[in-house]
Amino acid sequence: MSPELLPLLCLGLCAGQSDRTVHEPPSPFFSALPRFLVPAVSNVTLRCWTHIRNVEFTFTKESHVLPSETMMSLDDSGRTVVLPLTNLSREDAGNYSCKYCKKDDPSRCSPASYLSLVVGGNLSKPFFSGQMRRAVSPGANVTLECVKGRHTAAPVKFVLLKEGTPEFVESHTSTGAVAQFHLGPVKAMDSGNYSCVYYQTEAPFSASLPSASLEIQVTGVASSSAEANLILLGLAAVFLVLLEPSLVEA
Template sequence: MIPKLLPFLCFNSLAGLCVGQGDIRGNGSLPKPSLGAWPSSVAPAGGNVTLRCWTPARGVHFALRKGGAALELPQSPGSPEGPGEFHLADLQIRNAGEYTCEYYRQASPDTRSQPSDVLLLLVTGHLPKPSLSIYRQGKVTAGEKVTLQCQMPGHFVVPMMFALLKAGTSSPLQLRAPTGKETDFSLGSVTAGDTGKYSCVYYQTRAPFWASDPSDQLQISVMVSPGTMSSDYTTGNLLRLGLAALTVVIMAAFLFEAWYSQKASTSGSSLSGPHWKPGAGALEQHGCWDPDYSEQCGRDTARSGAKAPPCLPGN
């Protein structure tokens, strides 16, 4: 039973994480990888960023592209089971842009995967910083809606976009087009997980992708009312609690079955043995156990003048 469930769990729960080396789509192409930036895809000039290209396939080689052009960047040596990592040090404005990655097998370098989704790397510090404000000051109660406004210091002719950042996250939370000099970001039905430091930047949507310095950080604290379920109780946590409860029920059922079987076995052995013929005192208390002994019991009680006890049917 368990071996039959493994493929189902692998497909549904892990979303393809169990794919092996033979994972090739019906049209012969390899599935596209994912590309991420650490510590963040919005980094200051002079900083360092690591681009990580990941795929469930094993034993492959990775290639990085910027604006469609292949980059001659050495891939960090590591485990063949891990992602491909490309390090960008001392970032400059020339490093800003749109990146993708792909992978191939050494035995067939001409057969490459589909490119990953585009990752926009922004190098900040080339435009004046904006300001970030919140419509409601102070602490926020869980479940409320929070609106943040990011405003640039002047007007720009070239197309611009705003990005909302949160300390500790590797990519912008939201992207918004401006309305005049500003834009609003909304955090709906906030939870304790939304507590943190926020900032915003604005940037050009075309090359050379100039980006502003980040705004001053804005601290948001979300209070969870007593008796309110915390955001930590996610769907995954509830599923784990359900599985734990199911395990307890199954164990209780096994224990009850073992207890009942033992009791039935003990009762069966006492009833299936030879008939026990009690003495006179026991007969007066419990009656007779079989027809032959019942008759003798009746005669004995008649001679003694005592009231005959009820006789039980024999086995």
């Protein structure tokens, strides 16, 4: 091939790759409600949605396509579908994915979005330990130590949960028995009841029940450094008031 043709060939190939990238539909949004980690004999809803209209969704579990009749559309445009799962057991835990294809062009499909569904209750319950302060001032740092139960397989992922919040606060994968979670500098909105769980990140996705909850109360005034700043601002204001007559006379 002539050297003069190489740049043209590269230009054509690059343009073709760019066109495929631009025209590839984006991945859908995929979530589990109320959360991805739930106790056994409970219910969860897998929700998949996209901004693209006129599409057909596909759910899979461990590469096995789930029947379309198990899905429900939440809007007339068909851009949001849900997969209700009830009375959960260990068999329901695993890796799920969701993708969609254009109805008018089935060859144009989005990349899949993934999540792991974890069903708790098979591993012994963890507990909080260490020096933990239940009442703290704004700006303080709080460390929570979650200790897993005995005779459980490692490694596991520790997750810190907050009551009323669907997403986990923080997570750590560890081969040890203890995981530390750090909150701070805390604000009033960080007040609430916290618990921790741990689970296996691979099959059979065994998980614990949540630990006993620990209430964190963020109350009082700000930290000492913030107080010092307020005092300095107050002194500056007093100084300006005292200086004002001299400035007016000048």
